[in-house]
Amino acid sequence: xxxxxxxxxxxxxxxxxxxxxxxxxxxxxxxxxxxxxxxxxxxxxxxxxxxxxxxxxxxxxxxxxxxxxxxxxxxxxxxxxxxxxxxxxxxxxxxxxxxxxxxxxxxxxxxxxxxxxxxxxxxxxxxxxxxxxxxxxxxxxxxxxxxxxxxxxxxxxxxxxxxxxxxxxxxxxxxxxxxxxxxxxxxxxxxxxxxxxxxxxxxxxxxxxxxxxxxxxxxxxxxxxxxxxxxxxxxxxxxxxxxxxxxxxxxxx
Amino acid sequence: xxxxxxxxxxxxxxxxxxxxxxxxxxxxxxxxxxxxxxxxxxxxxxxxxxxxxxxxxxxxxxxxxxxxxxxxxxxxxxxxxxxxxxxxxxxxx
Numbered sequence: 001x002x003x004x005x006x007x008x009x010x011x012x013x014x015x016x017x018x019x020x021x022x023x024x025x026x027x028x029x030x031x032x033x034x035x036x037x038x039x040x041x042x043x044x045x046x047x048x049x050x051x052x053x054x055x056x057x058x059x060x061x062x063x064x065x066x067x068x069x070x071x072x073x074x075x076x077x078x079x080x081x082x083x084x085x086x087x088x089x090x091x092x093x094x095x096x097x098x099x100x101x102x103x104x105x106x107x108x109x110x111x112x113x114x115x116x117x118x119x120x121x122x123x124x125x126x127x128x129x130x131x132x133x134x135x136x137x138x139x140x141x142x143x144x145x146x147x148x149x150x151x152x153x154x155x156x157x158x159x160x161x162x163x164x165x166x167x168x169x170x171x172x173x174x175x176x177x178x179x180x181x182x183x184x185x186x187x188x189x190x191x192x193x194x195x196x197x198x199x200x201x202x203x204x205x206x207x208x209x210x211x212x213x214x215x216x217x218x219x220x221x222x223x224x225x226x227x228x229x230x231x232x233x234x235x236x237x238x239x240x241x242x243x244x245x246x247x248x249x250x251x252x253x
Numbered sequence: 254x255x256x257x258x259x260x261x262x263x264x265x266x267x268x269x270x271x272x273x274x275x276x277x278x279x280x281x282x283x284x285x286x287x288x289x290x291x292x293x294x295x296x297x298x299x300x301x302x303x304x305x306x307x308x309x310x311x312x313x314x315x316x317x318x319x320x321x322x323x324x325x326x327x328x329x330x331x332x333x334x335x336x337x338x339x340x341x342x343x344x345x346x
Binding site: 118122124125128129131132133136155156158159160161162165166169170173 | 258260261263314315316317318319320323326
C-alpha cells in the first residue's frame with residue numbers, strides 16, 4: 001500500500017505482529033495480549049497524572065508571579081510618591097516582565113488542559129477496546145479450534161494494538177509538551193530565585209545584572225506609559241502624601 | 254470496504270467507490286511529506302481527512318476489527334507526520 005497511510009500501517013502492524021509472535025499457544029497469546037493491554041492502560045493513567053502534576057506546578061507559579069505583580073505595582077506607586085522615579089521605573093519594568101510571564105503561563109496551562117482532555121478521551125476508547133477484547137477472549141477460548149482461534153486472536157489483538165498505538169502517540173505528544181514546559185518552569189523559577197520579580201527593597205543602589213537584562217527587554221514604552229500614568233494619578237490624587245523633591249514632578253493635565 | 258483509523262479520532266469504514274479519491278489524496282499528501290512542505294501537506298491532508306470523515310461511517314469504540322490504513326492526527330505538522338512514523342515504536346513489546 002503506497003502513500004503516507006500505507007507506511008504508517010506497515011510500522012504499526014509489524015510492531016503488533018511482533019507482539020503476537022511471543023506466544024505459541026492461542027490461549028497463552030490471548031492472556032498475554034490482554035495483560036499487555038492492561039499494562040498500557042496503566043501507562044496512560046500515569047501519563048495523565050504526570051500532566052496534572054505539571055499543570056498544577058504551572059498554576060502555582062502563576063499565582064506566585066501574580067502576587068508579585070501586585071506588589072511591584074504598589075512599590076512603584078510608593079517609590080513615585082517618595083520622589084524616586086528611578087525606583088518606580090525599576091519596579092514597573094519588573095512588573096511588565098512578570099505580566100508577560102503570567103500571560104505565557106496562562107497559555108501553557110490551557111495547552112496542557114487540552115492535552116489532558118485528549119488523553120482522557122483516548123484512555124476511554126482504549127478501555128472500551130480492552131473490555132471488548134476481554135469478552136472476545138473468553139468466546140475464542142470456548143468456541144474455536146486452535147487454528148481458527150489463531151486467526152481470530154490475531155485480528156482482535158491487532159484491533160486493540162492499533163488503539164494502543166493511537167493512545168501511545170497521544171501520550172508521547174503530551175509528554176513532549178510537558179517536558180518542554182517543565183524546562184520553561186525551571187527557567188522561570190531561576191528568574192524568581194534571582195529576584196527578578198522580587199521586592200525592590202532588596203535591590204542594591206548600583207545596577208545589577210538583572211537591571212541590565214531588564215533594559216534589554218525593550219519594554220520601555222509600556223513602562224514609560226505606566227510611569228506617566230502614575231505621575232498623573234499622584235499629581236491629581238495625593239493631597240495627603242508629601243510632594244517630595246523635584247526628581248518626581250507631578251504632571252498636571 | 255476499507256477500515257481507516259485517524260489517530261486521535263477513531264476508525265471509519267469507507268465504501269469501495271470512495272477509495273480512488275482516497276489514494277489520490279494520499280499520494281498528494283505523501284509527496285508533500287517527502288519534500289517537507291507544510292502548506293502543501295495541510296492542503297492535501299486536510300482534504301484527505303475530510304474525505305474519510307464525509308464518505309466513511311464511524312465505527313463503535315468497542316469494535317475490535319483492525320484498520321487497513323492508519324492516518325496521523327489531524328493537527329500534525331509535516332515534520333510530525335514524518336516523525337510519527339517512528340514514534341509508533343511506542344507500542345509496548
